[in-house]
Amino acid sequence: MQFDFLKYQGTGNDFIIADNRKQLYNELSTETVRHLCDRKFGIGADGLILLNNSITHDFEMQYFNADGNIGSMCGNGGRCIVQFAHDNGIVKDSYVFEAADGLHEANITQQKIVQLKMNPVNAVQYFNDYSVLNTGSPHYVSYGVGVKNKDVFAEGKAIRYNETFSKEGINVNFVEVMGANNIFVRTYERGVENETASCGTGVTAAALMYPQNSIGANNIQINTIGGNLNVTFNKINDQQFDNIYLCGPASFVFKGSIQI
Numbered sequence: 001m002q003f004d005f006l007k008y009q010g011t012g013n014d015f016i017i018a019d020n021r022k023q024l025y026n027e028l029s030t031e032t033v034r035h036l037c038d039r040k041f042g043i044g045a046d047g048l049i050l051l052n053n054s055i056t057h058d059f060e061m062q063y064f065n066a067d068g069n070i071g072s073m074c075g076n077g078g079r080c081i082v083q084f085a086h087d088n089g090i091v092k093d094s095y096v097f098e099a100a101d102g103l104h105e106a107n108i109t110q111q112k113i114v115q116l117k118m119n120p121v122n123a124v125q126y127f128n129d130y131s132v133l134n135t136g137s138p139h140y141v142s143y144g145v146g147v148k149n150k151d152v153f154a155e156g157k158a159i160r161y162n163e164t165f166s167k168e169g170i171n172v173n174f175v176e177v178m179g180a181n182n183i184f185v186r187t188y189e190r191g192v193e194n195e196t197a198s199c200g201t202g203v204t205a206a207a208l209m210y211p212q213n214s215i216g217a218n219n220i221q222i223n224t225i226g227g228n229l230n231v232t233f234n235k236i237n238d239q240q241f242d243n244i245y246l247c248g249p250a251s252f253v254f255k256g257s258i259q260i
């Protein structure tokens with residue numbers, strides 16, 4: 001059958017997005033998704049997203065990792081599907097959509113920045129040189145220096161596949177403080193099993209763990225290989241964060257169709 005898609009990217013994290021409101025793509029197999037995301041044999045993407053009907057809200061986001069498996073929440077994908085919805089006839093001042101981790105509110109500013117509300121974080125595990133938290137997807141966050149020249153693939157992979165994390169997998173973020181409220185983040189993504197240009201739930205986790213953050217309102221600027229993002233949040237205490245917004249551009253790249 002023919003699979004019609006649009007390609008979107010949010011700070012270089014790229015996604016195949018298909019409108020599934022007619023339910024033509026309900027039966028995509030793991031192998032098909034993996035093939036479509038393959039950069040040599042398919043379209044190429046870090047993940048595939050279906051826009052499904054929702055009875056109660058604007059739409060549902062169904063996210064698959066590039067390896068074909070159903071993923072958890074994807075922050076950059078969430079920003080991209082909001083822009084996709086806006087570009088493809090679902091025009092609203094603000095959106096509420098369903099995703100793997102529950103409901104998300106979003107809006108697009110006049111400067112074309114997609115502001116995506118993330119779910120509150122209620123638990124953080126702190127260790128000597130890293131922390132683990134779930135911002136819709138599980139993240140390992142390690143602050144350090146020399147992130148620009150780090151071997152993110154090798155070091156990220158070693159952590160993702162170590163005894164603690166290998167079963168469920170984890171996304172591994174290496175973070176460096178660049179200035180006041182400004183960090184640089186590189187991420188090894190589970191499900192892509194490689195470094196991506198940017199990871200939305202990853203930069204969110206990294207921002208929440210900014211060492212000099214304060215109780216109350218925070219605003220962190222994030223540089224990634226794929227561009228700049230901004231995360232604002234309210235810190236309640238070391239374990240609890242709410243009012244979290246992931247903000248940045250999301251753009252249409254091209255459209256096409258492929259036989260599956």
Ligand SMILES: N[C@H](CCC[C@H](N)C(=O)O)C(=O)O
Pocket residue numbers: 013046065071072073074075076077137138170171189190191192196198199200201202
């Ligand atoms: N790129 C995504 C993360 C996808 C999550 C996925 N890699 C996983 O945890 O399985 C983001 O922007 O948040």
